[in-house]
Amino acid sequence: MTQLVDLRSDTVTKPTAPMRAAMAAAEVGDDVYAEDPTVNALERKVAAMFGHEAALFAPTGSMANQIALQLIVPPAQELLCDANAHVVTYEIGAAAAIGGISSRTWPFAAGAIDVEQVASMIRPDGYHAVPTRAIAVEQTHNMAGGVVIGLETLRALREVADTAGIAMHCDGARIWHAHIADGVPPAEYGALFDTLSVCLSKGLGAPVGSLVVGSAEKIAKARWIRKRMGGGMRQAGILAAAGVYALDNHVERLAEDHVRARRLAEALAPFGVVDLDRVRTNLVILDLAKTALDAPTLAARAREQGVLVSALGPRTGRLITHLDIDDAAIDRAIDVLTSLL
Numbered sequence: 001m002t003q004l005v006d007l008r009s010d011t012v013t014k015p016t017a018p019m020r021a022a023m024a025a026a027e028v029g030d031d032v033y034a035e036d037p038t039v040n041a042l043e044r045k046v047a048a049m050f051g052h053e054a055a056l057f058a059p060t061g062s063m064a065n066q067i068a069l070q071l072i073v074p075p076a077q078e079l080l081c082d083a084n085a086h087v088v089t090y091e092i093g094a095a096a097a098i099g100g101i102s103s104r105t106w107p108f109a110a111g112a113i114d115v116e117q118v119a120s121m122i123r124p125d126g127y128h129a130v131p132t133r134a135i136a137v138e139q140t141h142n143m144a145g146g147v148v149i150g151l152e153t154l155r156a157l158r159e160v161a162d163t164a165g166i167a168m169h170c171d172g173a174r175i176w177h178a179h180i181a182d183g184v185p186p187a188e189y190g191a192l193f194d195t196l197s198v199c200l201s202k203g204l205g206a207p208v209g210s211l212v213v214g215s216a217e218k219i220a221k222a223r224w225i226r227k228r229m230g231g232g233m234r235q236a237g238i239l240a241a242a243g244v245y246a247l248d249n250h251v252e253r254l255a256e257d258h259v260r261a262r263r264l265a266e267a268l269a270p271f272g273v274v275d276l277d278r279v280r281t282n283l284v285i286l287d288l289a290k291t292a293l294d295a296p297t298l299a300a301r302a303r304e305q306g307v308l309v310s311a312l313g314p315r316t317g318r319l320i321t322h323l324d325i326d327d328a329a330i331d332r333a334i335d336v337l338t339s340l341l
């Protein structure tokens with residue numbers, strides 16, 4: 001059987017043979033006692049990359065985000081973020097259900113944040129009002145098609161947050177892609193945020209794992225929140241070893257995923273389904289508003305020919321390139337999708 005070309009997500013990658021070898025060889029201990037040397041090494045490595053004092057390994061990006069939000073927004077106080085932000089829209093209501101966090105969103109603007117609008121939304125402490133405690137941004141922005149939020153915008157938001165005395169969180173599930181696309185060092189991003197969550201199991205190809213990054217004080221509290229959420233793992237060094245391997249070997253190669261996404265997008269653009277300006281990293285959003293096929297039908301027909309596409313909505317599709325997609329896979333996807341469109 002020919003191999004499936006799975007473009008649904010960059011989470012579908014399987015660990016490579018050398019990554020599995022690194023996992024098998026990992027030194028381990030009980031991480032709830034902070035005695036797993038490989039987890040400790042990964043945490044130190046990621047903290048240093050982002051120029052922060054400490055980091056904490058978590059099983060998923062969602063848990064890392066939710067731990068971070070609980071660190072910076074007390075219950076019944078407010079988080080501001082984009083209407084399509086993963087932290088409030090795609091984490092099954094965790095911020096409200098687990099953190100007791102009230103959230104307000106600015107209109108989804110394909111990643112182009114209107115800083116003045118965000119500033120105008122901040123509510124200070126006061127009788128009857130829910131005070132705003134933090135702003136969250138997503139880098140890169142998933143639903144916006146992997147767009148990179150520019151440093152100028154992030155700096156302007158930081159100024160707004162500083163003026164208001166509130167915190168900033170970065171959902172950096174794909175921050176590595178932003179680093180490769182714009183050449184901004186991770187530490188430069190790190191300097192702009194109180195907390196970041198960064199993910200090893202999206203573009204970097206590890207099977208599991210994300211980290212919360214922040215000050216030593218925050219991360220000490222984060223350990224406690226992680227345990228309360230059921231995320232205290234034991235010999236997690238086997239998983240952390242995959243993360244260390246991914247950081248050492250899979251960051252620079254993200255440029256290849258970006259080139260492949262671009263090639264795919266350029267092949268599909270003549271059908272009027274892609275905004276090429278938004279294709280900067282490894283995501284391609286398909287706007288099927290004007291095509292004969294809707295997204296579920298396109299996904300079903302493509303699947304019959306071995307190409308897997310996400311239907312995000314009735315008329316929205318998504319393609320993501322990753323470690324397990326090579327040039328031949330892109331050729332096949334282009335053949336199948338152009339013939340269907």
Ligand SMILES: Cc1ncc(COP(=O)(O)O)c(C=O)c1O
Binds near residue numbers: 063173199
């Ligand atoms: C932007 C973003 N943040 C967070 C997550 C959550 O990651 P996880 O699936 O590991 O919980 C995802 C998942 O795809 C994501 O795309």
